[in-house]
Amino acid sequence: MPDDATRPLLDGAELLQLYPTPTGPTQALRGVDVRIRTGTLTAITGPSGSGKSTLLAVLALRERPAGGTLRHRGVPVTALTRRQLQRLRRRHIGYIAQRPAHGLFPQLSARAQVEQTAWLRGKPVDPVAVLGDVGLVERADALPAALSGGEQQRLAVATACVGPPDLVIADEPTAELDDATADLVLGRLRRCAEQGAAVVLATHDARAVAVADVVLHLRHGVLSAEQHGTAGRTAAIDGYGRVQLPEQALALFPGGRAVVEVHADHVRLLSPDRSGIREEGE
Numbered sequence: 001m002p003d004d005a006t007r008p009l010l011d012g013a014e015l016l017q018l019y020p021t022p023t024g025p026t027q028a029l030r031g032v033d034v035r036i037r038t039g040t041l042t043a044i045t046g047p048s049g050s051g052k053s054t055l056l057a058v059l060a061l062r063e064r065p066a067g068g069t070l071r072h073r074g075v076p077v078t079a080l081t082r083r084q085l086q087r088l089r090r091r092h093i094g095y096i097a098q099r100p101a102h103g104l105f106p107q108l109s110a111r112a113q114v115e116q117t118a119w120l121r122g123k124p125v126d127p128v129a130v131l132g133d134v135g136l137v138e139r140a141d142a143l144p145a146a147l148s149g150g151e152q153q154r155l156a157v158a159t160a161c162v163g164p165p166d167l168v169i170a171d172e173p174t175a176e177l178d179d180a181t182a183d184l185v186l187g188r189l190r191r192c193a194e195q196g197a198a199v200v201l202a203t204h205d206a207r208a209v210a211v212a213d214v215v216l217h218l219r220h221g222v223l224s225a226e227q228h229g230t231a232g233r234t235a236a237i238d239g240y241g242r243v244q245l246p247e248q249a250l251a252l253f254p255g256g257r258a259v260v261e262v263h264a265d266h267v268r269l270l271s272p273d274r275s276g277i278r279e280e281g282e
């Protein structure tokens with residue numbers, strides 16, 4: 001068994017998530033393999049409805065996957081009781097909801113939010129320093145309802161990063177922010193990763209993708225490609241050998257079928273029509 005230094009914090013294999021709808025279940029995740037490592041910032045991108053928020057909810061241990069396996073520090077989450085999951089979420093996971101106010105305690109001031117989270121995590125902090133990191137010292141006594149959207153987001157990020165916890169999950173943290181506030185929020189999340197957290201965010205925002213160590217691309221509930229640092233984008237191949245072609249390649253295969261040629265060092269996909277023409281010409 002690998003030790004903590006090499007083992008991912010979260011290791012998901014063939015993750016499946018279904019939601020009931022009047023016309024039958026929607027497959028929000030259709031067999032996603034994903035590894036999330038400590039000290040890295042991962043951005044999950046993809047079109048609307050591709051499964052980003054669903055994957056975040058599963059990784060944040062807020063939803064149990066309908067299928068597949070998710071391991072947290074090597075332990076399958078299905079082996080954890082509700083109480084253990086609740087304790088993990090409270091002490092070790094910071095979650096920043098798509099609407100930041102949803103993750104804040106409405107009756108607590110900005111300062112008290114930080115103190116409460118520090119207490120829940122068993123990690124004493126100086127609330128003034130925590131708020132100062134995101135330019136909120138002067139709003140320390142304000143309730144969430146009295147804060148602007150950008151201030152709420154800064155408070156949600158500052159609070160989620162208290163400790164820091166093992167894992168910080170953020171759903172579109174910069175969606176409605178101007179450049180200066182987005183920089184502040186992304187800078188805090190980046191530092192959180194450098195301080196040892198695994199940070200995962202869902203985003204449509206190029207500013208957020210630019211600061212990520214790893215970018216995962218989802219399409220139709222499938223992990224289609226990933227990118228690590230400055231290395232090029234690689235297509236994901238799942239355990240069954242499935243690859244999701246880029247959208248622009250689909251026009252080459254109007255019948256939805258391909259001839260697959262496996263060579264010593266590469267694989268070619270040809271439209272059956274083109275492959276026939278080529279054979280006749282040979």
Ligand SMILES: Nc1ncnc2c1ncn2[C@@H]1O[C@H](COP(=O)(O)OP(=O)(O)OP(=O)(O)O)[C@@H](O)[C@H]1O
Binds near residue numbers: 054
């Ligand atoms: N609670 C739910 N009940 C029914 N269907 C759902 C539910 N939550 C998500 N879905 C469906 O699951 C699929 C994935 O949704 P999800 O919110 O994860 O996508 P997303 O990539 O985060 O989208 P967006 O970028 O618009 O936030 C969509 O088809 C969505 O309609």
